[in-house]
Amino acid sequence: MPSASSTRTGFDTALLGIKGLALVAAGVLVLAFPQLAPDAFILSVGVVIASYAALAVSWNFVGGFTGYISLGHAAYSGLGGYGTALLILEAGWNPWLSLVGSAVAVGVLALPIGFASLRVRGASFVIVSIALVLILLLVSQSWSDVTGGSNGLRVPRPFGEDVLRPEQHERFFYLHVGLIVIALAVWWAIDRSRFGTGLKAIREDEDKAQALGVPTFAYKLTVFVISAFFTALAGGMYALWFGSLDPIFQFSILVGSYMVLMSLLGGIRSLLGPVVGAVIVGYSLEYFKSAYGDTQFHLVALGLLLALVVLFMPDGVLPALGSLVDRIRPDKATSIREMTAAELVEKNKEIDEARREPEEVSR
Amino acid sequence: MSGSLLLQSVILGLLLGGLYALLAAGLTLYFGVMRVVMIAHSAFLILAAYLAWWFQRETGLDPLLSLVVTVPLFFVVGFVMQRLLLARLRPATLTMMSVLLTFAIALTIEGLLGYVFSGTQRRIQLDYSGSSLEVFGANIAVVKLIAFGLAAVALLGLWALMKLTRFGQALRATIQHPEAARLLGINTDRIAGFGFGLGLATAAIGGTALSLDSTIYPSLHWHWIGPLMAIIVIGGLGSIPGAAIAAMLLGVSQSLLQVPLGTTWAQTVFYIALFATLMVRPQGFFGGRLAQRF
Amino acid sequence: MIGNRKTRRGALAATACLALATSLGACGLDSGGSSEGNDDEIVIGVSLPLTGDFSEPGKGVQRGYEAWASYVNDNGGLLGKQVRLEILDDQSSADRVASDYEKLINQEKVDLIFGPFSTRLVVPAAQVAKDYGFLFVEPAGAAEEVFTQGFDNLFYAAPAIADDHYNLLAEEIIAMPEAERPKTAAYATMDDPFAQGTAYGLKDKLEAAGIRTVADEVYPPNTTDFSSIAAKIADTEADIVVGGTQYQDAVNLIVALQQLNFQPKMAAFSTAPTNPEFPEAIGAKTEGILSPTGYTPDATYPENQTFVEYYTEMHGGPPAEDEANAWTTGEVVAAAVEASDCADPSPECQQQLIDHLREATVDTVVGPLSWDAEGRPESAHLIQQYVDGKIRIVLPKDQAEADFVAVKPAW
Secondary structure, eight states, rough: OOOOOSSEEEEHHEEEEEEEEHHHHHHHHHHHHHHHHHHHHHHHHHHHHHHHHHHHHHHHHHHHOOOOOOTTTTHHHHHHHHHHHHHHHTSOOOOHHHHHHHHHHHHHHHHHHHHHHHTSOOHHHHHHHHHHHHHHHHHHHHHHHHHGGGGGGOOOOOOTSSOOOOHHHHHHHHHHHHHHHHHHHHHHHHSSSHHHHHHHHHHHHHHHHHHOOOOOOHHHHHHHHHHHHHHHHHHHHHHHOOOOEOHHHHHHHHHHHHHHHHHHHOOOTTTSSHHHHHHHHHEEEEEHHHSTTSTHHHHHHHHHHHHHHHHTTOOOOOOOOOOOOOHHOSSGGGGGOOHHHHHHHHHHHTTTTOSSTTTTTOO | OOHHHHHHHHHHHHHHHHHHHHHHHHHHHHHHHHHHTTTHHHHHHHHHHHHHHHHHHHSOOOGGGGGHHHHHHHHHHHHHHHTGGGGSSSSGHHHHHHHHHOOOOOOOOHHHHHHHOOOOOOOEEEEEEEEOOETTTEEEEEEHHHHHHHHHHHHHHHHHHHHHSSSHHHHHHHHHHHHHHHHHHHHHOHHHHHHHHHEEEEHHHHHHHHSSSSSSSSSGHHHHHHHHHHHHHOOOOOOOOHHHHHHHHHHHHHHHHHHHHHHHHHHHHHHHHHHHHHOOOOTTOOTTGGGGOO | OOHHHHHHHHHHHHHHHHHOOOSSGGGSOOOOOOOTTTTTTEEEEEEEOOSSSHHHHHHHHHHHHHHHHHHHTTTTTBTBBBBEEEEEEETOHHHHHHHHHHHHHHTTTEEEBBSSSSSSHHHHHHHHOOOOOOOEEESSSSSGGGGGOOOOTEEEEEESGGGGGHHHHHHHHHHSSSTSOOEEEEEESSSSHHHHHHHHHHHHHHHHTOOOOEEEEOOOTOOOOOOHHHHHHHHTTTSSSEEESSSSSHHHHHHHHTTTOOOEEEEEESGGGGGGTHHHHTTTTTTOOOOEESSSSOOOOOHHHHHHHHHHHSSSOOOOOOHHHHHHHHHHHHHHHHTTTTTSSSHHHHHHHHHHHHHOEEETTEEEEEEOTTTTTTTEEEEEETTTEEEEESOOOOOOOOOOSOOOOOO
């Protein structure tokens, strides 16, 4: 979260108060949601949106810190789902142990994948991320002895038969929220660390960062593995809730693009951006569906929304709001433009404890 | 595997590779002039195929005649798209954001195709759909031969345009060194727009060729974009000959691998080759030193 | 129209939502349905693939359901009440189909539900229905795996499951004299539980009878290039080609085989040949092609004559298999409702309906149907063949409209 600068004005204090209040209100609302939801269907929509948010936050470890846009994160969520299902079905593990075990396995698998794909930048990286989803789709469809082929797999319920369906929704809603909170906490911790500063230097200018002694490749690979781990957790959690896996929907480029759209829309540089984006996109998807359900119009809407965000709001909604606040700020002097990577790293060396987040001040 | 099956597979692979080569050439062109990866290329390919199908259904004429309309139309669309949309993106994040923007265009096209023509699979019905020529015991379908011929002619035309005309010179200069080209008085922005139009025109030709012997449906473009992307990375981003060679090699490999492995596993050859290329030679086999950066 | 009203209400709700921006997903997602508290009608919820991969058969099922509802309403309704269908589009997606039934049951408060189309969508939908204790009669989940998931609320409203579709053909082939019987068989199947089930059901029986499998190709749904598969099959020179197909893949495979000038003695494909557009699509070279079907408009059951008459009047042409299966679903549910004298979402009523069907035999447009404990129907499919340019029933012999042609003319 943006913290106040050292020269805190009355305006800043007021702003901080408003932000804090909004945050508390949002938190209470999220926790009370299962009680507020008028019926089990709305509750299930809530679980889907929470799942989107968990995926978007996980995606944002790579996208937000390093600026590497992966359109293929569905690969990790899909693997997380399949891994969880297979550990339960084949190895007979406890469902929750399977969930974590499969996420760890995906994290390990992400090492060689990251090693290959992070060697290239920009366009090639995106191509590789798409290719990964497509190859996994082919494998999951073909290797039917293990993956069930096109039929997919059924995932046993972690809760017994006596837990009714609305009750299941409620439990999984809280589980997803818990996962989101953990992921956000890790993101926040990285954001304030030296590691995070190095990653952001990569985002601004990878060559300069490297020249200044940031171990770019190791940093990128580490955050890539963390991202894959959380994405797999979110994918496995969804699989446990939904109860069946279909390769076409597990390894779908569309799901990967949802994650990108949500994060971009909310703002990839801010902690809560992906969550806000997920709520907006998840809600819109449901809305398009109920309003234009029996046409392909929902795809057009998604395409246009993505194009608008890319063209006019590449920094996202939250930063756009931030700059709006800046405009009404009484003293504009504190407003600092984005720093270059060189300045950032230099500054980081000076202030080793890195208490403040120089780049985020007043953004 | 019998000899005739082997020959048959090689021929099928070459015919398929020709189409891949043409389409990959278009993708390479966009990347060359603007460092843009055009995800929507295969969506335009399917759009062209739909237009050919629709043209044939409405008029009863041969779908090849639809080229007269679609090629200039796509050229203009490509030019306009480059000038109005892609040129607006910030240079610093151009490569990443262009991927997302063209991805959005692909989704929009897919959605509109589904909206207008529904999700039903379509196939052009021609008198000569089932006919074939026999060569050394292998049967070559006439429609596939026409599609290959179309691709080959278009590729040759593209080559001639690039090598023999003043426009081609300006285009190549823009690809190789935009700043220097600008200093020489070339309007690189306009040339980039034309390059885009040219790339999209190849999609129009490819789509018409595709429609002759394949079923089409709105989401088909996902099946094409993966292999095409793999081809241009393996060939080396920005290199048209590289893309063409990679396309032919991978087309034949896919076709040969289908015999022992079956269709699904055989498709993975593109991605395995892609990952292998990244491990061994991240800039691709024919690409310049620039490729790795983008 | 319903669609219009929905849109306008949705837009209003969305505006209110943005203004409040508080209650998360809870607003704007109401459907505009007004089923609650209305006792003079029975609302039946359905989710169908009206867009996406299964949209073509999905729309067939929709026509069947709508024809059935309109027929029931013209004839005094169900338990004296009018029937109203609430149809949602699941976009051929498993995620959506579950959420659709969730919505129908919880938000629309429907009294009864009908099943969706395609095995892949039936399984997630049946799970939701089971969790809420609803009776689940479905028109299109024929694959064996549907019946092995422990769904005690599920009934398949057609004569036989996928694996048994070719049973009559298998018997016919096995009964042939040794010299005329095909020796080798090639199989090409879509990787889809239904399509694959049909072909593999036949494969198991032919293999047991000593007919050698020389090719067994599986391709993913949405494969468009069949030239390599066709090349492999042609290379084996198999006597019989069996396609576990849906529609377009069968057309593509046949055209690719024609391009290679491969002439098997027998060729059987599921689903596609019964489609009226099929002959034109493969260039009219249909002679001798075999196909199983669960339905024929010419069947002499009294229910069927009423159905064909009513449907033809409504749509100007006879119904196909998808429409018939949908109508059958309606008939089966209606029979249970009338026998139990209830049609409401309460678990007691739904359980009564389920218990009734477990024991019952229902007369339908595809003949009398009864089910085993897992919901498998216990009848057989007919075998059709193109004879003299027209698709006719050739097996079983007592219902045959033409004689079975054992050696297919060249295509």
